[in-house]
Amino acid sequence: MSEQQAVFELRDENELSLDLIEAQYALKESRDQKNAKSVLVLVSGIELAGKGEAVKQLREWVDPRYLRVKADAPQRMSNSQEFWQSYTRFIPAEGQIVVMFGNWYSDLLATAMQDAKALDDKTFDRYVEKMRAFEHDLQQNHVHVIKVWFDLSWKALQKRLDQVDPSEQHWHKLHGLDWRNKKQYETLQSFSQRFTEDWFIIDGEDEKRRDQCFAQYVLQTLQALPEHQTSAAKTWQQAEIPQVLMQPAQQLLEKEHYKDELNELTRKVAEALRCDERKVIIAFEGIDAAGKGGAIKRIVKKLDPREYEIHSIGAPERYELRRPYLWRFWNRLNESGKITIFDRTWYGRVLVERVEGFASTLEWQRAYDEINRFEQNLIDSQTVIVKIWLAISKDEQALRFKEREQTPHKRFKITEEDWRNREKWDDYLDAAADMFERTSSKDAPWHVIATDDKYSARIEVLKAILKQLGAG
């Protein structure tokens, strides 16, 4: 993308306002429709260039009730939190427009300005790259992102500072920066040039033009939101189904050995989870009745209930469907502590959503890369991800279903739908095979564990966790 310059002519304000309101309502009405979108406007720039005023003017021209504004002071980037983590809650739902003053770029800038040592050029550029990839994924998932930089020349900035009301003198030093310091101004400008090439740049000197440019750019965006892409780009190369999925056989374990070993391993796992300085996510997927619940029980056996959180993931709610599919996981991770266990995960996108047709071919095919980026982001911010697939044979599943139907406290676990899902057995194996091939990475490999023998399965799960934590 090339740098964009303001090329809008001044328009009649009433007409502009009418057009904006129409476009805003059209967006709002798109909610739950086939081509639904949301719009996220990231706003940053030089102090006193007038980004606040421009948003204020926009909010006067539109219906202010449906234009949400989030403003937070810039925060220092942290090694243990990804750049998007404090913002994902405010990612707009279908039909919504959100303007973010505080955003990942302002955090990056603030960090670079306050502590140049912590952020060398290479790190800075890598962050920008990651941010763009994140925005790209938002875009693909129907959150249209636009970025607007409000610029101001050194001369114009000094003139504005001269005119600032004495009661608002704090602007001089806002965000820990001295806006009277030319060297600092130049450093900031050189940093900003490292990421604004795909931003819409507005010169803040002419106030009227500035406000109109901003509003017209938003209008243009609303009026030209791209159609959802649906057709898949390439022919799909189905991965071969691993042997362990076809015939999940395994050594039978004697119950005596099992008890001792289990005891020893649960102790070790608890210790390893506690001592690891990173956050730990344990992600379970697998065929129904393969024993996810039982495996989780053994993992937490020697942990204090205050040390971990279990998220059991079902079908998304409607308000979740109005956002990118990763949104509900972003939010759960934001409020989780050190150890988080997922009973089913974001891989639903390429498993049940693929098999049942809830995601289009293009969407699930794209999801592997999106998920890989998501996990890599977490790994970069000191998180270990242990991914476990529990495999089971079709006969063993039928046995367990029948057993569940006989057992009072397990009866709830089994429904007509569970039996129906068996008809799609092969589709699930295909989906699993593709998933292993495309999302097993060095840092976050899949551990595929056969569970026809429950005892050895539980042992294997614990071993897999130890191995992944480097404590095996």
Added chain:
Amino acid sequence: MSEQQAVFELRDENELSLDLIEAQYALKESRDQKNAKSVLVLVSGIELAGKGEAVKQLREWVDPRYLRVKADAPQRMSNSQEFWQSYTRFIPAEGQIVVMFGNWYSDLLATAMQDAKALDDKTFDRYVEKMRAFEHDLQQNHVHVIKVWFDLSWKALQKRLDQVDPSEQHWHKLHGLDWRNKKQYETLQSFSQRFTEDWFIIDGEDEKRRDQCFAQYVLQTLQALPEHQTSAAKTWQQAEIPQVLMQPAQQLLEKEHYKDELNELTRKVAEALRCDERKVIIAFEGIDAAGKGGAIKRIVKKLDPREYEIHSIGAPERYELRRPYLWRFWNRLNESGKITIFDRTWYGRVLVERVEGFASTLEWQRAYDEINRFEQNLIDSQTVIVKIWLAISKDEQALRFKEREQTPHKRFKITEEDWRNREKWDDYLDAAADMFERTSSKDAPWHVIATDDKYSARIEVLKAILKQLGAG
């Protein structure tokens, strides 16, 4: 309620576990059903009395995926945040069980222990009273609250401290308290006796008995959840409809005067909102097309978009319906800043939900007290609430509906349903009249403003805000 003592006999663990799982699934299955409930377990007690172990044991006996545990270190109570504000996000949805280690009582205790001066006996007791009222309202809205205190004698505590593993010595000083200090222990006990009379008390000395008592108490609770009350307790005394609702006439304002006055008032309102040290909530209700949107636009006219937040409230989502009706407002307030405007509010409970029958008679009749308590809580924590009702005559509404249908950017605002709602005009007036009578308080009165003349209505709205802020 009288103090409850542990009277459970030890049971076979497998049977107990089966019963717990059955009860847990039955609760889970109640979701979206007529008698749906959730259970909130508040856990507190003497350090080392074993509340962590008891919850851990419970989590082993139940299906751990459906028992959520929230644990936060106690926080000091604050004058500017109500005791429930940091916890409401974790209030369980229908079908869920949540155990809260950190809760409003642990905050109260921590504050009292650390700063006895800030919390004299009277203030302490008033907090307890408010907390119980809050729990009562939760209970009425189908969140069943149980409170369990884990006790330990001074002697038993000292013995446990002797046995603590050296690597865990931090327990001695946990939460800023010295558990070797007898005087401190006694102070804590005397504080706890001020609020635990309606708690279930478990002695932590016998570990096995402790865990069983806790689990059996939870089981007993789950098995004996009360039916939803539905029949209204008393005959209803319908309030008389105020004249301003029947004939919302008013002086017509000349456009010239209007512009000057509006300009002056928007400036004053912005200044007053900014200078007030309290948080400000401006709550709009009123008949459709009475001009809420226009009024809001004028309020924020001279504010920076980063200074305020507008919440436009529609029908609740399904996940919101699974919680007390105030829940979605608690959460919105938690993430709002200094100035928050609501376009429709929690009063929906006694307006649309009453008129359309979405709330039972008992529920909406109870809601006045609940809402009064909710608002009083906010007022106690330094918040001003400005409540504005915009009244309109039936003829004027018809005119505006027709006008909207003719205007491109307003067409979206008007639907078949809006016309249908006119049939219930009188019911809405009844509901409004009752609401004014029962929820107008000295600190949070209703400002009823006639809007058939838009200009004077906007002026009146601004004046009402100034008046309520004490700046009029």
